[in-house]
Every structure is written in C-alpha cells, then in structure tokens.
Amino acid sequence: MEALDRVVKPKxxxxxxxxxxxxxxxxxxxxxxxxxxxxxxxxxVTETLKDIYALKKPFAVLYKKKNITRPFExxxxxxxxxxxxxxxxxxxxxxxxxxxxxxxIGRMFDYHVLDMIELGIEKFVSLKDIKNSKCxxxxxxxxxxxxxxxxxxxxxxxxxxxxxDFFRGPTVPTIRLAGxxxxxxFTAMDGKIYMRSYKVLLKKSGCKIPRIELxxxxxxxxxxMRRTHLASEDLYKLSLKQPKxxxxxxxxxxxxxxxxxxxxxxxxxxxxxxxxxTRKMKGLKKRPAAKMTEEDEGISxxxxxxx
Amino acid sequence: MAALCVxxxxxxAEQRAAEQHRSVAVEKExxxxxxxxxxxxxxxxxxxxxxxxAGAQRESRLRSLARDNTQLLVAQLWGLPAGRAExxxxxxxxxxxxxxxxxxxxxxxxxxRPPTRWEQFARxxxxxxxxxxxxxxxxxxxxxxxxxxxxxxGGDPARDWLIEVPAGADPNEDQFAKRLRDKREKVARNEFNxxxxxxxxxxxxxxxxPTGHQSRAELGRATQVARVSTASxxxxxxxxxxxxxxxxPRGGKKRHFEPLLGDLAAERSRQLELLRGLGSKKPPLDxxxxxNKQLRExxxxxAAGKGRKRGQRGKRGRQRPGGGKGPAGGKGKKGGARRQQQxxxxxxxx
Numbered sequence: 001m002e003a004l005d006r007v008v009k010p011k012x013x014x015x016x017x018x019x020x021x022x023x024x025x026x027x028x029x030x031x032x033x034x035x036x037x038x039x040x041x042x043x044x045v046t047e048t049l050k051d052i053y054a055l056k057k058p059f060a061v062l063y064k065k066k067n068i069t070r071p072f073e074x075x076x077x078x079x080x081x082x083x084x085x086x087x088x089x090x091x092x093x094x095x096x097x098x099x100x101x102x103x104x105i106g107r108m109f110d111y112h113v114l115d116m117i118e119l120g121i122e123k124f125v126s127l128k129d130i131k132n133s134k135c136x137x138x139x140x141x142x143x144x145x146x147x148x149x150x151x152x153x154x155x156x157x158x159x160x161x162x163x164x165d166f167f168r169g170p171t172v173p174t175i176r177l178a179g180x181x182x183x184x185x186f187t188a189m190d191g192k193i194y195m196r197s198y199k200v201l202l203k204k205s206g207c208k209i210p211r212i213e214l215x216x217x218x219x220x221x222x223x224x225m226r227r228t229h230l231a232s233e234d235l236y237k238l239s240l241k242q243p244k245x246x247x248x249x250x251x252x253x254x255x256x257x258x259x260x261x262x263x264x265x266x267x268x269x270x271x272x273x274x275x276x277x278t279r280k281m282k283g284l285k286k287r288p289a290a291k292m293t294e295e296d297e298g299i300s301x302x303x304x305x306x307x
Numbered sequence: 308m309a310a311l312c313v314x315x316x317x318x319x320a321e322q323r324a325a326e327q328h329r330s331v332a333v334e335k336e337x338x339x340x341x342x343x344x345x346x347x348x349x350x351x352x353x354x355x356x357x358x359x360x361a362g363a364q365r366e367s368r369l370r371s372l373a374r375d376n377t378q379l380l381v382a383q384l385w386g387l388p389a390g391r392a393e394x395x396x397x398x399x400x401x402x403x404x405x406x407x408x409x410x411x412x413x414x415x416x417x418x419x420r421p422p423t424r425w426e427q428f429a430r431x432x433x434x435x436x437x438x439x440x441x442x443x444x445x446x447x448x449x450x451x452x453x454x455x456x457x458x459x460x461g462g463d464p465a466r467d468w469l470i471e472v473p474a475g476a477d478p479n480e481d482q483f484a485k486r487l488r489d490k491r492e493k494v495a496r497n498e499f500n501x502x503x504x505x506x507x508x509x510x511x512x513x514x515x516x517p518t519g520h521q522s523r524a525e526l527g528r529a530t531q532v533a534r535v536s537t538a539s540x541x542x543x544x545x546x547x548x549x550x551x552x553x554x555x556p557r558g559g560k561k562r563h564f565e566p567l568l569g570d571l572a573a574e575r576s577r578q579l580e581l582l583r584g585l586g587s588k589k590p591p592l593d594x595x596x597x598x599n600k601q602l603r604e605x606x607x608x609x610a611a612g613k614g615r616k617r618g619q620r621g622k623r624g625r626q627r628p629g630g631g632k633g634p635a636g637g638k639g640k641k642g643g644a645r646r647q648q649q650x651x652x653x654x655x656x657x
Contacts, residue, residue: 002417002420005420005505005508006505007502007505023414023417024414024415024416024417025414025417026417028412028413028414029413031413088413088414107411107413108413109411109412109413109414109415110413110414110415114411140346141346142346142347142348142377142380143345143346143347143348144347144348144349144350144373144376144377144380145347145348145349145350146350146352146354146372146373146376147350147353147354148351148352148353150349151349151351161408161410161411164345164347164408164410165410165411168345168410171344171345171406172403173402173403174392174400174401174402174403175346175384175400175401175403176392176398176399176400177384177385177389177398177399177400177401178398178399179398180346180381180384183373183377183380185369185372185373185376185377187354187369187372188354189354189356189357190356190357194369196369196370196373198370198373198377200377200381202381205330205331206323206324206326206330207331208385209331209381209382209385210331210381210385211330211331211378212374212377212378212381213374214370214373214374214377216366216370236411238415239411239412239415240409240410240411240412241412241416242409242412243416243417248405
C-alpha cells in the first residue's frame with residue numbers, strides 16, 4: 001500500500017482514498033485529458049477545444065484561463081498540471097502567425113511527457129454549426145482509421161495510437177448493441193488527416209445485421225501534421241509493459257487438433273492392474289482350490305462307477 | 308400454370324433475399340483489422356485519392372467510405388456472443404473481448420514494497436498473522452465490546468481516576484505522568500521504526516536522500532555502486548586520494564596460488580598452525596553452532612517453500628535436542644555435506 005508507506009501518512013480516510021486513486025495500479029483508471037488554451041488562442045482553437053471537451057465529457061478537464069507556455073520548448077508546466085489534476089492526456093491549443101490554429105495533442109507517462117504531436121487545423125466545423133440531434137454525453141465511440149499511411153509512416157502510427165488513447169473512453173466488458181450511436185472516422189489522405197464524426201442510424205435489413213446509415217453530427221476537422229516530439233524506443237517499450245498478473249493464465253494439459261477437437265491429459269499414479277476393480281461376474285469367480293480337487297475326484301469317481 | 312407461378316414466387320423470394328444481403332455486404336480489397344474490445348477498426352486500403360475534389364464531393368466520398376467501414380465493424384459486433392440483460396425483455400447486450408491494441412500505461416508498474424524488519428523475521432521463523440476477533444467479552448460490563456476504540460473492553464485507560472503504584476516502583480513518582488510519558492515514547496519509537504523501514508527500503512542507487520543526510524554506510528554503498536557502474540565494471544577507475552585501497556580480489560573462477568619460493572616466514576607459520584590444529588584435542592568444528600545454523604536454515608526453507616501448513620515446524624525443531632537429524636533426509640548438497648562433516652569429526656573425538 002503506497003499511501004501508508006509515505007513519510008507523511010494521510011490523516012483522514014478521504015485523503016487516503018485520494019492517494020490510492022492516484023497511485024500506480026495493476027488495472028489503471030480511465031485516462032483523463034486536460035484541454036488548455038495557449039497565450040493567444042483564437043476562436044477556432046477555443047471552439048475546437050470546447051467541442052472535444054464535449055466529446056470526452058466526464059473524463060476531461062477544460063482549463064478556462066489562458067496559459068502562456070510553449071510545450072515544445074518547456075514541458076514543466078504541462079507536467080505540473082498533469083500531476084495536479086491526475087491527467088495523462090493533454091490537448092494544447094494556440095495560434096500565431098507562423099503556426100496558425102495549432103493543436104498539440106500528447107500523452108504522459110509517470111507525469112512526464114511521452115509523446116507530443118503538433119497538428120494544424122485547416123478546416124473546422126463545430127458541433128453547433130451542424131443542426132441535428134446529438135448523442136448523449138459519455139457514449140463510447142466507435143473508432144475507424146482508414147488509409148495505409150497510418151501503418152507505413154512511423155509518425156502516423158504514433159498519431160493513431162495517440163488518437164485511440166484519447167478518444168477511447170472507459171474499457172467495458174459488455175456493450176448494449178442498440179447504444180452504438182457514434183463513430184469517429186479518421187482518414188489519412190493526400191498528406192492530411194480528415195476527422196469526421198457521424199451519428200449511426202441502424203436500419204432494418206433482411207438479416208440479423210442492421211444496415212448502417214450515417215448522419216454527420218459532430219465536430220469535423222481537417223488536420224495537417226506539423227512538428228512531433230516522440231518518445232524514444234526504450235521509453236515507449238517501458239510504457240507498454242503490462243504486469244504479469246494480468247496475462248491470461250494458460251490452461252495446462254489441454255490441446256486442440258486441426259479439426260477443433262480438444263484433448264485433455266490426465267496424469268495417473270501407477271496402478272496395479274491385477275487389483276483393478278472391474279465388473280463382477282459370479283460365474284467366473286475363482287473358487288477355493290480344495291473344492292476344485294474334490295469336485296474333480298467326485299467326477300472321476302462317478303465316471304468310474306458308471307463305467 | 309401453377310408450376311410457373313411457384314417458380315416465379317421462388318425466384319422473387321430469392322431476389323429479395325439477395326437484395327437484403329447485398330444491403331449489408333461491403334466489398335473491400337483488403338480485410339479490415341478489428342479490435343472489438345476498443346470498438347476499433349483499421350482499414351489498410353489506400354483511400355481514393357481526390358486531389359482536386361471540391362468540398363461537397365469530398366465529403367460525400369468520405370461519408371460513403373465511413374459508411375462501408377462502419378457497416379463492417381457493426382457486422383463484427385453483431386457477431387459477438389450476446390445475451391439479454393435484466394431478463395428476457397431487457398436490452399440486447401454483447402460481451403466484448405479484451406482490448407488487443409496495446410496502448411501505453413499512464414503510470415509505471417507498481418513496485419512491491421520491500422519487507423520490513425519484522426516481516427523478514429516472521430518469514431524466517433514461519434510466524435503467521437493470527438486473525439483477531441473484532442469483539443472481546445468484557446467481564447465487568449458483561450457484554451461484547453470492541454477491542455479498541457469507542458467503549459472498548461477493559462475501559463478507557465485515560466479515564467482512570469486511580470492507578471495503583473506497582474510493587475517495585477518509587478512511591479513518590481507520578482504514575483499518571485509516567486503513563487503519559489510511556490505512551491509518548493512508544494508512539495515516537497513506532498514512528499522512528501516506520502521511517503527507518505522506509506529508508507531501508509530505498510536502495511543505494513534509488514533512494515538517496517536529496518538533502519544529504521545519509522549515514523556513512525549508505526554513502527559507502529552508493530560510491531561502491533557508482534564505481535562499478537562503468538563499462539569496465541570499475542576496473543580502471545582511479546581512486547580518490549584518501550579512499551582506502553581496493554580490497555584484494557577474492558578467488559573467483561580463477562584460483563590464486565602463492566609463488567613457490569615466496570614468504571618463508573608466512574609459510575612456516577601456516578604449517579605450524581596446521582600441525583597445532585591437528586594435534587589439539589578440541590574439535591575444529593563447533594557442533595552446537597553448526598547444528599543451530601542448520602536448523603535455522605531448515606526453518607527458513609520450511610516456512611518459505613512448503614507454505615502455510617508447516618508454519619510451526621521451526622518452533623518444534625528448536626525444542627528437539629541438539630544434533631537431531633532434520634525431518635527430511637536430503638535437504639540439499641550443503642546440508643548433506645555438512646552433516647557428513649559432522650559425523651567423522653564426532654567419531655574421531657569420541
């Protein structure tokens with residue numbers, strides 16, 4: 001228990017619960033995100049941050065004030081914010097002449113910056129510009145990435161991992177099939193990344209699987225990748241490490257063959273086959289030896305007599 | 308006539324079925340990769356490139372691409388094992404598998420904390436924690452009271468209006484003050500031990516105190532670790548002016564042999580020591596010490612290896628007269644060898 005191993009022990013149960021929520025665990029909490037405005041953030045950037053906050057609602061914090069920092073030069077203030085609010089994802093928006101409508105999306109490992117990617121917003125359509133019904137807050141979105149660039153290019157691969165981490169939401173064991181209302185679609189095409197959000201309408205089709213119709217709902221962004229600050233390979237590998245306790249335990253002594261038959265193995269002790277318990281057949285029961293010889297004699301005598 | 312009608316009907320039915328299936332079928336060059344635990348689909352097909360498409364055209368093409376991909380993902384999700392939550396009329400709910408796409412953690416793996424001094428001792432002896440009952444019978448109040456806290460069994464010691472002076476104590480001493488002092492000392496000692504456990508838990512490389520209040524031993528250990536952490540494992544590290552010289556290398560894989568015609572005096576003293584040892588009546592091996600060491604090792608092994616069931620073996624083993632053979636014959640090479648060493652020594656001397 002880390003909370004009780006500190007030099008200054010927590011004095012109240014509430015403080016102890018607070019510390020226990022923030023300490024490293026085997027299965028972690030859902031990642032929270034902080035959305036920060038930079039020194040000069042214009043309307044586009046502010047609207048984008050507000051819309052993304054609406055998408056990530058219970059698992060995000062939107063900072064209202066402007067913070068004059070430059071994440072690519074000095075990461076200490078971002079790390080300080082992350083530590084204070086226990087958030088491991090961040091989205092920093094700023095605007096200047098050289099980099100207009102700038103968004104820096106990043107994540108932290110152990111309250112230190114792991115990856116940061118700078119994206120420029122070329123076109124933005126906000127939630128309130130599209131006039132139709134929206135899906136409820138806190139819905140888990142479906143994520144789709146289209147385009148081979150997301151696999152071939154190293155930076156795009158990290159961006160894909162970052163976006164999945166950002167928009168994933170809590171991990172759930174079951175999901176209500178009728179509640180799949182919302183899909184985020186990212187396409188990498190012609191050097192740009194198109195992010196679109198659609199509301200999913202499930203229409204009747206003849207078979208069990210419904211036919212999908214999409215309706216444009218949410219914020220749509222056209223992004224272009226600018227600078228990146230990616231973690232080194234070994235740090236990234238360290239952050240990917242999962243605890244051994246969570247690995248699914250392999251069931252021993254069970255094997256499967258090509259046809260799908262499963263075979264099990266049982267280990268037995270050495271058996272004395274002469275003392276095996278089999279079905280009893282009275283006719284085959286071994287009679288005592290004396291009786292046998294008497295009978296033989298009796299039979300032979302009878303034979304003699306008859307003859 | 309009837310046959311034609313039947314044929315027509317069948318053909319129409321088939322057509323309708325094909326249409327319905329077509330409505331949910333999607334053609335793709337490469338199959339998509341799915342991670343249903345994250346509701347994720349990855350499409351590897353190169354997107355239709357539209358460099359000069361206008362806004363609306365591009366939007367519609369993106370939307371059709373999204374529709375196709377979403378259709379495939381939903382088809383996969385509908386293929387999962389599903390059940391009805393909350394009885395037969397509840398909503399249809401699917402069981403999601405574990406997410407397979409590896410994402411980095413937000414915090415490093417939790418480190419197991421090092422055992423405290425008491426925990427190490429308890430592990431060695433095989434002492435287990437006894438679960439205490441939460442309520443204790445209070446004879447005076449004739450009811451079940453909690454062990455400590457509000458209205459504890461045995462009364463609140465701080466509220467005693469009378470303390471008997473114990474037999475061997477000074478009659479003029481203030482017992483109330485003494486009780487208060489003792490409690491304060493106990494609390495302080497407990498806190499001191501807790502902090503010492505935390506400090507001890509920190510390894511020399513890991514847990515150096517930032518403001519420099521280390522003990523001499525800790526600093527020595529830290530310098531040792533620093534010295535050895537070079538590429539040549541500290542072999543060519545120059546020593547500081549007042550640092551003690553390196554300890555002579557102990558025999559590793561290569562044994563160290565003395566030169567043939569070296570120090571004659573040392574050789575003589577060594578030979579005389581040997582003769583003295585052979586000639587003396589006292590055995591070179593202290594039997595009781597050796598046996599105690601062996602028993603302690605056995606305690607530790609029994610407690611750690613065989614687990615909870617053999618916890619009390621340590622205590623039983625101790626009570627047996629010294630020199631008793633352990634419960635199991637083959638404990639390991641060391642134990643066997645030591646026992647064999649003991650036996651000839653005993654026999655020679657008896």
